[in-house]
Amino acid sequence: MLAVDGVSRAFGGVFAVHKVNLTVPKGELRAVIGPNGAGKSTLFALIGGQLAPHAGSVHLDDVRIDRLAAHRRARLGVGVVFQAARIFPGMTALDNVMVGAHATTRAGFVTGALRLPAHFREERLIRSRALECLERVGIADWADRPAEALPLGQQRALQLARALCGQPRLLLLDEPASGLRAGERERLAALIGELRAEGLTMLLVEHDVGFVMRLADRVTVLDLGRVIAEGTAAEVRADPRVIAAYLGGAAAPTSASAPGGSAGPEGAGG
Numbered sequence: 001m002l003a004v005d006g007v008s009r010a011f012g013g014v015f016a017v018h019k020v021n022l023t024v025p026k027g028e029l030r031a032v033i034g035p036n037g038a039g040k041s042t043l044f045a046l047i048g049g050q051l052a053p054h055a056g057s058v059h060l061d062d063v064r065i066d067r068l069a070a071h072r073r074a075r076l077g078v079g080v081v082f083q084a085a086r087i088f089p090g091m092t093a094l095d096n097v098m099v100g101a102h103a104t105t106r107a108g109f110v111t112g113a114l115r116l117p118a119h120f121r122e123e124r125l126i127r128s129r130a131l132e133c134l135e136r137v138g139i140a141d142w143a144d145r146p147a148e149a150l151p152l153g154q155q156r157a158l159q160l161a162r163a164l165c166g167q168p169r170l171l172l173l174d175e176p177a178s179g180l181r182a183g184e185r186e187r188l189a190a191l192i193g194e195l196r197a198e199g200l201t202m203l204l205v206e207h208d209v210g211f212v213m214r215l216a217d218r219v220t221v222l223d224l225g226r227v228i229a230e231g232t233a234a235e236v237r238a239d240p241r242v243i244a245a246y247l248g249g250a251a252a253p254t255s256a257s258a259p260g261g262s263a264g265p266e267g268a269g270g
Helices: 040-048 070-075 093-104 109-113 117-136 152-165 182-197 209-213 233-237 240-247
Strands: 002-011 014-024 029-033 055-060 078-081 170-174 201-205 218-223 226-231
Touching (some): 002 040, 014 040, 014 055, 029 209, 040 078, 152 170, 182 201, 218 233, 226 233, 226 240
Parallel strands (some): 029 218, 078 170
Antiparallel strands (some): 002 014, 218 226
Protein backbone atom coordinates (compact mmCIF):
# COMPACT_ATOMS: atom_id res chain seq x y z
CA MET A 1 0.00 0.00 0.00
CA LEU A 2 2.83 2.41 0.87
CA ALA A 3 6.03 2.62 -1.16
CA VAL A 4 8.80 5.07 -0.25
CA ASP A 5 11.48 5.02 -2.93
CA GLY A 6 14.86 6.69 -2.43
CA VAL A 7 13.45 9.58 -0.40
CA SER A 8 15.88 12.24 0.84
CA ARG A 9 15.48 15.50 2.72
CA ALA A 10 18.26 17.85 3.83
CA PHE A 11 18.32 20.84 6.15
CA GLY A 12 21.13 23.32 5.57
CA GLY A 13 23.11 20.77 3.60
CA VAL A 14 22.77 18.08 6.26
CA PHE A 15 20.69 15.03 5.41
CA ALA A 16 17.94 14.26 7.91
CA VAL A 17 16.70 11.44 5.65
CA HIS A 18 18.90 10.02 2.90
CA LYS A 19 17.85 7.55 0.19
CA VAL A 20 15.28 5.78 2.35
CA ASN A 21 13.35 2.88 0.86
CA LEU A 22 10.31 1.52 2.67
CA THR A 23 7.49 -0.76 1.51
CA VAL A 24 4.43 -1.45 3.66
CA PRO A 25 1.94 -4.08 2.41
CA LYS A 26 -1.78 -3.64 2.92
CA GLY A 27 -2.87 -4.57 6.44
CA GLU A 28 0.62 -4.44 7.97
CA LEU A 29 1.60 -2.54 11.10
CA ARG A 30 5.10 -1.28 10.39
CA ALA A 31 7.14 0.38 13.11
CA VAL A 32 9.92 2.86 12.42
CA ILE A 33 12.35 3.21 15.30
CA GLY A 34 15.75 4.76 15.91
CA PRO A 35 17.72 6.85 18.39
CA ASN A 36 17.33 10.61 18.72
CA GLY A 37 18.22 12.37 15.48
CA ALA A 38 17.67 9.24 13.40
CA GLY A 39 15.24 10.91 10.98
CA LYS A 40 12.00 9.30 12.17
CA SER A 41 9.85 12.42 12.41
CA THR A 42 11.24 13.79 9.17
CA LEU A 43 10.30 10.59 7.35
CA PHE A 44 6.85 10.77 8.93
CA ALA A 45 6.38 14.34 7.67
CA LEU A 46 7.55 13.38 4.17
CA ILE A 47 4.89 10.67 3.99
CA GLY A 48 2.15 12.73 5.63
CA GLY A 49 2.73 15.82 3.50
CA GLN A 50 4.08 18.26 6.07
CA LEU A 51 7.43 18.27 4.24
CA ALA A 52 8.38 17.75 0.59
CA PRO A 53 11.29 15.46 -0.32
CA HIS A 54 14.30 16.82 -2.16
CA ALA A 55 14.63 13.49 -3.99
CA GLY A 56 12.73 10.24 -4.33
CA SER A 57 9.03 9.45 -4.41
CA VAL A 58 6.16 8.26 -2.21
CA HIS A 59 3.28 6.16 -3.56
CA LEU A 60 -0.01 5.16 -1.97
CA ASP A 61 -1.09 2.10 -3.91
CA ASP A 62 -0.35 3.21 -7.48
CA VAL A 63 -0.79 6.94 -6.88
CA ARG A 64 2.25 9.17 -6.41
CA ILE A 65 1.55 11.42 -3.43
CA ASP A 66 4.83 13.18 -2.60
CA ARG A 67 3.81 16.11 -4.80
CA LEU A 68 0.36 16.42 -3.22
CA ALA A 69 -0.60 18.74 -0.36
CA ALA A 70 -1.48 17.10 2.96
CA HIS A 71 -5.22 17.67 2.54
CA ARG A 72 -5.17 15.94 -0.84
CA ARG A 73 -3.38 12.98 0.71
CA ALA A 74 -6.11 12.88 3.34
CA ARG A 75 -8.71 12.56 0.58
CA LEU A 76 -6.79 9.56 -0.72
CA GLY A 77 -7.02 7.93 2.69
CA VAL A 78 -3.93 9.04 4.63
CA GLY A 79 -4.75 9.69 8.30
CA VAL A 80 -2.22 11.41 10.57
CA VAL A 81 -1.75 11.45 14.35
CA PHE A 82 1.00 13.89 15.32
CA GLN A 83 3.41 13.59 18.22
CA ALA A 84 2.18 16.86 19.76
CA ALA A 85 -1.56 16.93 20.36
CA ARG A 86 -3.09 19.27 17.78
CA ILE A 87 -6.58 20.46 18.60
CA PHE A 88 -8.90 23.27 17.54
CA PRO A 89 -9.45 25.45 20.62
CA GLY A 90 -12.87 26.98 21.11
CA MET A 91 -14.52 23.83 19.77
CA THR A 92 -15.87 20.83 21.64
CA ALA A 93 -14.18 17.47 21.55
CA LEU A 94 -16.98 16.19 19.32
CA ASP A 95 -16.59 19.06 16.86
CA ASN A 96 -12.84 18.44 16.75
CA VAL A 97 -13.42 14.83 15.76
CA MET A 98 -16.02 15.78 13.14
CA VAL A 99 -13.39 17.94 11.43
CA GLY A 100 -11.55 14.71 10.64
CA ALA A 101 -14.33 13.71 8.26
CA HIS A 102 -13.73 16.69 5.96
CA ALA A 103 -11.88 14.53 3.45
CA THR A 104 -14.84 12.17 3.07
CA THR A 105 -17.66 14.69 2.67
CA ARG A 106 -19.67 14.74 -0.55
CA ALA A 107 -22.07 17.65 -0.09
CA GLY A 108 -20.46 20.72 -1.62
CA PHE A 109 -20.42 24.41 -0.77
CA VAL A 110 -23.68 25.18 -2.56
CA THR A 111 -25.48 22.34 -0.77
CA GLY A 112 -24.27 23.64 2.57
CA ALA A 113 -24.92 27.31 1.81
CA LEU A 114 -28.49 26.56 0.70
CA ARG A 115 -28.91 24.17 3.65
CA LEU A 116 -30.37 21.49 1.46
CA PRO A 117 -31.51 18.13 2.93
CA ALA A 118 -28.35 16.39 1.67
CA HIS A 119 -26.27 18.70 3.87
CA PHE A 120 -28.18 17.79 7.03
CA ARG A 121 -28.14 14.08 6.23
CA GLU A 122 -24.39 14.13 5.83
CA GLU A 123 -23.96 16.21 8.98
CA ARG A 124 -25.93 13.64 10.99
CA LEU A 125 -23.86 10.80 9.59
CA ILE A 126 -20.59 12.58 10.44
CA ARG A 127 -21.77 13.36 13.97
CA SER A 128 -22.75 9.72 14.50
CA ARG A 129 -19.39 8.54 13.18
CA ALA A 130 -17.51 11.02 15.37
CA LEU A 131 -19.36 9.81 18.47
CA GLU A 132 -18.44 6.22 17.60
CA CYS A 133 -14.79 7.23 17.27
CA LEU A 134 -14.85 9.02 20.63
CA GLU A 135 -16.37 5.91 22.17
CA ARG A 136 -13.71 3.75 20.60
CA VAL A 137 -10.82 5.74 22.07
CA GLY A 138 -12.54 5.86 25.45
CA ILE A 139 -13.45 9.54 25.80
CA ALA A 140 -17.12 9.65 24.79
CA ASP A 141 -17.93 11.27 28.16
CA TRP A 142 -15.82 14.28 27.11
CA ALA A 143 -17.69 14.86 23.84
CA ASP A 144 -19.31 18.17 24.81
CA ARG A 145 -16.37 19.63 26.69
CA PRO A 146 -14.02 22.23 25.17
CA ALA A 147 -11.14 20.38 23.56
CA GLU A 148 -8.53 22.60 25.23
CA ALA A 149 -9.90 21.61 28.66
CA LEU A 150 -9.03 17.95 28.14
CA PRO A 151 -5.94 16.53 29.89
CA LEU A 152 -2.98 15.56 27.70
CA GLY A 153 -3.93 11.89 27.53
CA GLN A 154 -7.45 12.72 26.41
CA GLN A 155 -6.15 15.22 23.85
CA ARG A 156 -3.96 12.50 22.39
CA ALA A 157 -6.98 10.17 22.25
CA LEU A 158 -9.01 12.97 20.66
CA GLN A 159 -6.47 13.35 17.89
CA LEU A 160 -6.60 9.61 17.19
CA ALA A 161 -10.41 9.70 17.13
CA ARG A 162 -10.27 12.56 14.61
CA ALA A 163 -7.95 10.57 12.34
CA LEU A 164 -10.21 7.51 12.54
CA CYS A 165 -13.25 9.65 11.71
CA GLY A 166 -11.64 10.29 8.33
CA GLN A 167 -11.84 6.53 7.62
CA PRO A 168 -8.17 6.24 6.62
CA ARG A 169 -6.68 3.44 4.54
CA LEU A 170 -3.22 4.29 5.88
CA LEU A 171 -2.83 5.59 9.44
CA LEU A 172 0.39 7.39 10.38
CA LEU A 173 1.16 7.53 14.10
CA ASP A 174 4.05 9.72 15.32
CA GLU A 175 5.06 8.67 18.86
CA PRO A 176 1.44 8.36 20.05
CA ALA A 177 2.51 6.94 23.44
CA SER A 178 4.82 9.84 24.30
CA GLY A 179 3.86 11.47 27.60
CA LEU A 180 1.11 9.00 28.43
CA ARG A 181 0.76 7.27 31.77
CA ALA A 182 1.06 3.51 32.07
CA GLY A 183 -2.69 2.85 31.95
CA GLU A 184 -3.16 5.17 28.98
CA ARG A 185 -0.30 3.45 27.14
CA GLU A 186 -1.89 0.05 27.70
CA ARG A 187 -5.25 1.25 26.38
CA LEU A 188 -3.54 2.76 23.34
CA ALA A 189 -1.64 -0.46 22.67
CA ALA A 190 -4.88 -2.44 22.89
CA LEU A 191 -6.63 -0.10 20.44
CA ILE A 192 -3.74 -0.25 17.97
CA GLY A 193 -3.88 -4.01 18.23
CA GLU A 194 -7.61 -3.96 17.44
CA LEU A 195 -7.07 -1.74 14.40
CA ARG A 196 -4.33 -4.05 13.20
CA ALA A 197 -6.62 -7.07 13.59
CA GLU A 198 -9.24 -5.25 11.49
CA GLY A 199 -6.74 -4.90 8.65
CA LEU A 200 -5.93 -1.20 8.88
CA THR A 201 -2.50 -0.44 7.42
CA MET A 202 -0.42 1.56 9.91
CA LEU A 203 3.00 3.17 10.10
CA LEU A 204 4.03 3.69 13.72
CA VAL A 205 6.97 6.00 14.37
CA GLU A 206 8.07 5.53 17.95
CA HIS A 207 11.00 6.21 20.25
CA ASP A 208 9.91 3.60 22.81
CA VAL A 209 11.28 0.34 21.43
CA GLY A 210 9.47 -1.84 23.96
CA PHE A 211 6.09 -0.32 23.04
CA VAL A 212 6.38 -1.18 19.36
CA MET A 213 8.14 -4.53 19.56
CA ARG A 214 5.00 -6.23 20.84
CA LEU A 215 2.74 -4.58 18.27
CA ALA A 216 4.54 -4.38 14.94
CA ASP A 217 4.52 -6.99 12.18
CA ARG A 218 7.87 -5.67 10.99
CA VAL A 219 10.29 -3.01 12.18
CA THR A 220 12.43 -0.58 10.18
CA VAL A 221 15.37 1.02 11.98
CA LEU A 222 16.79 4.42 11.06
CA ASP A 223 20.10 5.90 12.16
CA LEU A 224 21.56 9.15 10.91
CA GLY A 225 18.87 9.36 8.25
CA ARG A 226 19.43 5.93 6.70
CA VAL A 227 17.80 2.53 7.04
CA ILE A 228 20.26 0.29 8.91
CA ALA A 229 18.02 -2.71 9.57
CA GLU A 230 14.61 -4.16 8.79
CA GLY A 231 12.81 -7.31 9.85
CA THR A 232 10.73 -8.86 12.59
CA ALA A 233 11.04 -7.62 16.15
CA ALA A 234 13.30 -10.55 17.06
CA GLU A 235 15.56 -10.01 14.04
CA VAL A 236 15.91 -6.29 14.66
CA ARG A 237 16.50 -6.73 18.39
CA ALA A 238 19.47 -9.01 17.69
CA ASP A 239 21.00 -6.95 14.86
CA PRO A 240 24.46 -5.65 15.91
CA ARG A 241 23.98 -2.45 13.89
CA VAL A 242 20.83 -1.64 15.86
CA ILE A 243 22.56 -2.39 19.16
CA ALA A 244 25.45 -0.13 18.15
CA ALA A 245 23.11 2.71 17.14
CA TYR A 246 21.23 2.64 20.45
CA LEU A 247 24.34 2.22 22.59
CA GLY A 248 26.20 4.98 20.80
CA GLY A 249 28.59 2.77 18.86
CA ALA A 250 29.54 3.18 15.23
CA ALA A 251 27.29 1.43 12.76
CA ALA A 252 28.54 0.07 9.47
CA PRO A 253 29.90 2.98 7.36
CA THR A 254 27.86 2.00 4.29
CA SER A 255 24.64 2.12 6.30
CA ALA A 256 24.95 4.94 8.78
CA SER A 257 27.09 7.61 7.16
CA ALA A 258 25.13 10.27 5.31
CA PRO A 259 26.80 12.81 3.02
CA GLY A 260 27.22 16.14 4.71
CA GLY A 261 27.54 14.78 8.23
CA SER A 262 25.07 13.63 10.87
CA ALA A 263 21.35 14.16 10.74
CA GLY A 264 21.29 17.00 13.22
CA PRO A 265 18.97 17.57 16.16
CA GLU A 266 15.72 15.72 16.83
CA GLY A 267 13.73 18.74 15.69
CA ALA A 268 15.11 18.35 12.17
CA GLY A 269 16.07 14.71 11.90
CA GLY A 270 14.17 12.98 14.73
